[in-house]
Amino acid sequence: MLSQETIKNLPNNSRFYILVFSVLLSMFTACLLRMQVGSEQLFYIRTEQIFGFIAIGYVYLALAISPVQKIVGKPGWMKCVLFARRAIGVSAAYFAFLHAAVAFWGQIGGFDGLGLLPRTFMWSLGFGAIALLVLFLMAATSFDKVIAFMTFRHWKWLHRFIYGAGILIILHVWMVGTHVVYNSVQIICATALGLLFGLQSWRIVSDFAKRFPVFSSRDYLITIFICLWLVWTLVLLSMPNYIQSYHGQHHNATQREGGHQHE
Amino acid sequence: MNRKLVLASVLTTLISCMPHPVSAHVLVKDNVTKAGAVLHVNPDDDPVAGKKAWLFFGIQDSSLPDKRPTATFTITDDQKNQVAVPTDVDRSGISAEYVFPRQGMYQLDLVITEGGKKLHEFRHNQRISRGITGSQATGSTPAWAQAGLLFAILLGAVAAIVAFNRRHDINKYSRF
Numbered sequence: 001m002l003s004q005e006t007i008k009n010l011p012n013n014s015r016f017y018i019l020v021f022s023v024l025l026s027m028f029t030a031c032l033l034r035m036q037v038g039s040e041q042l043f044y045i046r047t048e049q050i051f052g053f054i055a056i057g058y059v060y061l062a063l064a065i066s067p068v069q070k071i072v073g074k075p076g077w078m079k080c081v082l083f084a085r086r087a088i089g090v091s092a093a094y095f096a097f098l099h100a101a102v103a104f105w106g107q108i109g110g111f112d113g114l115g116l117l118p119r120t121f122m123w124s125l126g127f128g129a130i131a132l133l134v135l136f137l138m139a140a141t142s143f144d145k146v147i148a149f150m151t152f153r154h155w156k157w158l159h160r161f162i163y164g165a166g167i168l169i170i171l172h173v174w175m176v177g178t179h180v181v182y183n184s185v186q187i188i189c190a191t192a193l194g195l196l197f198g199l200q201s202w203r204i205v206s207d208f209a210k211r212f213p214v215f216s217s218r219d220y221l222i223t224i225f226i227c228l229w230l231v232w233t234l235v236l237l238s239m240p241n242y243i244q245s246y247h248g249q250h251h252n253a254t255q256r257e258g259g260h261q262h263e
Numbered sequence: 264m265n266r267k268l269v270l271a272s273v274l275t276t277l278i279s280c281m282p283h284p285v286s287a288h289v290l291v292k293d294n295v296t297k298a299g300a301v302l303h304v305n306p307d308d309d310p311v312a313g314k315k316a317w318l319f320f321g322i323q324d325s326s327l328p329d330k331r332p333t334a335t336f337t338i339t340d341d342q343k344n345q346v347a348v349p350t351d352v353d354r355s356g357i358s359a360e361y362v363f364p365r366q367g368m369y370q371l372d373l374v375i376t377e378g379g380k381k382l383h384e385f386r387h388n389q390r391i392s393r394g395i396t397g398s399q400a401t402g403s404t405p406a407w408a409q410a411g412l413l414f415a416i417l418l419g420a421v422a423a424i425v426a427f428n429r430r431h432d433i434n435k436y437s438r439f
Contacts, residue, residue: 009436011425011429011432012429012432012433012435012436012437013433013436013437014433014437015437017422017426017433020418020422021419021422024415024418024419024422025415027411027412027414027415028411028412028415028416028419030408030411031407031408031409031411031412031415032408032412034404034405034407034408035404035405035408035409035412037392038390038392039309039389039390039392040390041289041308041389041390042308042309042390042392045289045308076434076438079438079439080434080437080438082438082439083437083438083439084437107288107289107290108290109290109292112292113290113292113299115297115299116290116292116293116297116298116299116300116323117290117299117301117323118301118321118323121288121301176288178288246288247288247303249355
């Protein structure tokens, strides 16, 4: 998979350091939690939550790089960031796998427990599993030799699946994520996703203007950009109306019963 | 001045939206049938001894809402003292409130019956590691975790030093 030259230049390769950092971060997190959390059950829950959160962070970063590059151009630092993006994607797949493994074998108890889960959980896990598969495919095809074998065009086409995976990840987290019922977390997530949607809209508009120069006037572009951004943001904000959050239901129930969760 | 106002209003909004502890999920298997229950423990899966905890069993039995079940919920501490806890039964599951007296391991037993027939039986061990300290130790830190933590920190430091020393080469090589 790796050429002789790549192996020789490993100490000069930023991707190598990112991957080492990710492995050490996972180790550090698991060991620190094991030391701090006495209960086995709680250890699995916290580990799964933190690994999932880190995986989402990496996916967000990987998705934000392209549109930021469209805006700022290709200064020296951006060339380094673009080079490092592949390792960021592989790290996202790595943490997503750890998240899934801890949840599947630690919390659910393997295939036996899968059938005992509520329907909302099953749907959510299905979305998460598809997103994990996409991340895996992308990680597996992130080698130069594989790209040469697949041809860049096909490789690029495959990697566009990340946008679908991103939507599935949002659904997965919304449906069974514990902390998304917090108002503050919802505000932070909506802001972060709104920003990402804005960046992606700008990228789409830029590509559109390149392909169809007749629409390259500033007024056209800004109108298309605002429409795209608004549509995506409105779809996101209206999601709670048509997709149920499992924990949200119970959180609301506890509040109705007297709000005893307020400490 | 405007900036300060904006900052103050953002902080106020964030503070007013401060999180309430919520429950996550633990899958508990039924000893009678092949059903399962998702146990929610509030606050944050990690109850505090001396403070009220909310326990909710979301039972995966679609026929349960049509029945008139009776739930018996008991909590047994590590001294084998058993307490029967009153429950609320509704369509979505069975909930109970309980104040764990001190830290330690507790066994939660939920038995659901209808007309004397046992429908479901769930057992779960819940460790309480926050709040009032009990007479027994709540567990020790495994050696592998300490060694792993130390290894990760040391290796991270070595990698950071190597990367810093080679920063010019990295900058030259690692770019498109």
